[in-house]
Amino acid sequence: MELIKRPRRLRGSEVLRKMVRETRVDKASLIYPMFVKEGSGIIEEIPTMPGQYRYSVDTCGEILLKLQDRGVNNVMFFGIPDHKDEVGSGAYDPDGIVQKALRKARKDFPGMYLITDVCMCEYTSHGHCGVLCGEYVDNDRTLELLAKTALSHVEAGADMVAPSDMMDGRVLAIRKCLDEAGHVTTPIMSYAVKYASAFYGPFRDAAGSAPAFGDRKSYQMDFHNSREGIKEALMDVEEGADIIMVKPAMSYLDMVAKVKEAVKVPVAAYSVSGEYAMVKAGASLGYIEEDRIVAEMAASVYRAGCDIYLTYFAPEIARMIDEGRIG
Numbered sequence: 258m259e260l261i262k263r264p265r266r267l268r269g270s271e272v273l274r275k276m277v278r279e280t281r282v283d284k285a286s287l288i289y290p291m292f293v294k295e296g297s298g299i300i301e302e303i304p305t306m307p308g309q310y311r312y313s314v315d316t317c318g319e320i321l322l323k324l325q326d327r328g329v330n331n332v333m334f335f336g337i338p339d340h341k342d343e344v345g346s347g348a349y350d351p352d353g354i355v356q357k358a359l360r361k362a363r364k365d366f367p368g369m370y371l372i373t374d375v376c377m378c379e380y381t382s383h384g385h386c387g388v389l390c391g392e393y394v395d396n397d398r399t400l401e402l403l404a405k406t407a408l409s410h411v412e413a414g415a416d417m418v419a420p421s422d423m424m425d426g427r428v429l430a431i432r433k434c435l436d437e438a439g440h441v442t443t444p445i446m447s448y449a450v451k452y453a454s455a456f457y458g459p460f461r462d463a464a465g466s467a468p469a470f471g472d473r474k475s476y477q478m479d480f481h482n483s484r485e486g487i488k489e490a491l492m493d494v495e496e497g498a499d500i501i502m503v504k505p506a507m508s509y510l511d512m513v514a515k516v517k518e519a520v521k522v523p524v525a526a527y528s529v530s531g532e533y534a535m536v537k538a539g540a541s542l543g544y545i546e547e548d549r550i551v552a553e554m555a556a557s558v559y560r561a562g563c564d565i566y567l568t569y570f571a572p573e574i575a576r577m578i579d580e581g582r583i584g
């Protein structure tokens with residue numbers, strides 16, 4: 258047999274496979290999303306996200322310590338307030354839950370990189386991502402409150418803010434507000450390409466943020482669309498976004514690849530709660546092998562072009578990197 262080209266040559270051993278690997282997964286690019294809740298002494302498992310917990314400010318150090326030990330240095334905070342109202346005032350309260358968690362984490366974990374999700378839906382009584390005008394989410398009035406929220410996060414110690422509301426013009430509004438307050442060096446990671454997705458189901462249970470009526474389709478994107486996502490990404494870069502995020506991840510890797518081509522800033526992908534829940538459910542039934550699935554999902558995100566990966570599996574991925582099973 259005269260075969261000159263034999264792709265299998267490069268697959269002959271683990272050492273060689275690792276040498277020629279095209280995609281590297283590293284801990285420095287992982288971000289772990291976590292939930293902080295009002296109260297004390299709380300470490301409560303989220304029923305639809307087994308292995309993920311809601312922490313109160315006094316207990317969240319436990320998970321931060323674990324992350325630090327594993328070499329995961331970056332976290333994203335979501336807040337679960339005690340009180341919700343029409344205008345989501347808990348989001349921009351200087352003593353709001355995220356602000357308190359930030360101050361505590363900043364003090365106890367000075368080396369950690371603290372990112373916050375900037376949105377109203379966990380704080381509004383109606384569960385929408387902005388203030389309402391009738392049943393419509395009022396874009397321009399919401400911008401002011403988002404900017405106020407972002408500023409209060411930065412003042413409480415956030416290193417980076419990540420608006421996830423999908424209002425038009427929010428990146429510019431936040432950038433201007435931060436700059437006017439002197440925070441010109443604080444980066445904005447925009448959830449620019451965020452689809453209206455059923456994959457957020459478990460998150461809404463976790464954060465109690467499901468909309469009381471209707472859905473989020475008037476602000477989050479239609480999942481049939483691709484070019485619209487590029488438009489969103491380009492607009493947010495124009496408005497000053499430093500990092501562009503695609504969300505969810507697994508069913509949207511085409512968008513990761515396209516956005517990576519279209520923009521010249523780092524690209525992040527968020528493997529959301531539904532992706533986590535599916536893996537956990539499948540694994541608990543014995544239908545799939547959790548670790549191997551998690552490793553493949555992670556590598557695929559980077560292979561598609563991501564620079565940054567937000568995932569509830571960040572500690573497990575870090576462990577697998579240490580074990581030499583992915584990397």
Ligand code: PBG
Binds near residue numbers: 374421473531
């Ligand atoms: C807030 C927000 C959501 C998620 C991140 N930020 C929920 C939503 O848009 O309904 C989802 C995260 C996840 O599912 O893991 N708007």
